[in-house]
Amino acid sequence: MTKAEGGQPSCPPSGxxxxxxxxxxxxxxxxxxxxxxxxGTIDGxxxxxxxxxxxxxxxxxxxxxxxxxxxxxxKTVNFRSKIVTPNGSTKRYFVKEFVKxxxxxxxERAIRYTRADRVWRAAYLLPTLGFLTPPPVGLAVISxxxxxxxDYVVTEMVEGGIPYHERVMPLSGHARRAMLHEFVIYLRQxxxxxxxxxxxxxxxxxxxxxxxxxxxxxxxxxFHPYRRITRKRLLHHMFQLARWTGPxxxxxxxxxxxxxxxxxKGSLPRAIKRVLTTTAPADxx
Numbered sequence: 001m002t003k004a005e006g007g008q009p010s011c012p013p014s015g016x017x018x019x020x021x022x023x024x025x026x027x028x029x030x031x032x033x034x035x036x037x038x039x040g041t042i043d044g045x046x047x048x049x050x051x052x053x054x055x056x057x058x059x060x061x062x063x064x065x066x067x068x069x070x071x072x073x074x075k076t077v078n079f080r081s082k083i084v085t086p087n088g089s090t091k092r093y094f095v096k097e098f099v100k101x102x103x104x105x106x107x108e109r110a111i112r113y114t115r116a117d118r119v120w121r122a123a124y125l126l127p128t129l130g131f132l133t134p135p136p137v138g139l140a141v142i143s144x145x146x147x148x149x150x151d152y153v154v155t156e157m158v159e160g161g162i163p164y165h166e167r168v169m170p171l172s173g174h175a176r177r178a179m180l181h182e183f184v185i186y187l188r189q190x191x192x193x194x195x196x197x198x199x200x201x202x203x204x205x206x207x208x209x210x211x212x213x214x215x216x217x218x219x220x221x222x223f224h225p226y227r228r229i230t231r232k233r234l235l236h237h238m239f240q241l242a243r244w245t246g247p248x249x250x251x252x253x254x255x256x257x258x259x260x261x262x263x264x265k266g267s268l269p270r271a272i273k274r275v276l277t278t279t280a281p282a283d284x285x
Contacts, residue, residue: 021192022194025193025195025225028128029122029225038050038051038055039055040055041055042056044142045140047059047138047139047141048139048140049137050136050138058139058140060086061084061138065084072087073085080096081094081095081097082095083157091157092157093157094134095152095153098114098115116139116141116152117139118220118224119155119223120136120153123155129195131217132214133217134156134157136154137154137155138153153221158207162205163202163206164205165202167206168245169245176252177251177252184256185259186215187200195223197222198233200240201244201245203219234268235272235275238256238272241256243280243281244281244282248277253273253277256272257272
């Protein structure tokens with residue numbers, strides 16, 4: 001079952017209701033996350049493993065990531081992410097590396113809310129709110145000779161997952177409009193739950209399951225529960241929708257506006273329509 005299933009949402013919640021939702025989300029994210037884990041230190045690497053895994057297994061995956069072991073296969077996704085598959089296993093794991101970019105990261109580490117910690121916490125919190133995200137496997141911290149720390153987060157792979165924009169772009173007619181409609185319901189449900197990821201469209205994976213389309217949120221280091229879903233941030237997501245899904249027809253645009261805003265009248269629906277009709281699609285060549 002996906003969070004996008006169900007009827008079309010009504011008008012967005014009031015400002016007071018949004019604030020109350022955001023405060024509850026922040027409280028759960030920062031103070032009420034009860035996740036069973038295993039702790040361990042192996043070869044100087046500090047490891048936090050999810051309940052279903054052991055620190056030794058997480059250590060082996062980190063070794064694979066750095067190609068220090070021949071006990072599996074490694075596929076590079078980009079310069080900070082790889083997919084690793086242990087020998088004798090058909091299950092793949094996604095490993096992402098987080099290095100220090102600026103001084104603020106030292107403060108985040110001091111209060112134990114690094115980007116890796118955000119991924120870890122969001123991976124436990126979002127499913128309790130009804131949103132799918134890859135299950136966490138482990139978090140590792142490796143310090144160099146100067147004491148500079150680099151974090152690694154390991155999650156399970158969403159096998160069969162296809163980025164949303166890659167699935168919807170080739171479609172046309174009723175199938176395309178139906179998928180856009182469903183995604184906008186999902187987007188409203190994210191926003192109504194005070195969930196915002198800046199680069200949303202390219203980080204939503206879709207997967208067929210039991211005749212339904214599942215939506216999986218990834219790249220959760222962008223997740224900041226204290227960020228309000230402001231008009232500017234909403235329109236940024238609408239900009240991404242128009243940019244990554246290809247040119248929108250008049251009918252598609254009107255449906256997106258009515259589905260998200262619950263009405264076609266008012267300044268917000270007009271602003272959404274303006275963004276959708278004036279945004280040039282991304283050059284995919």
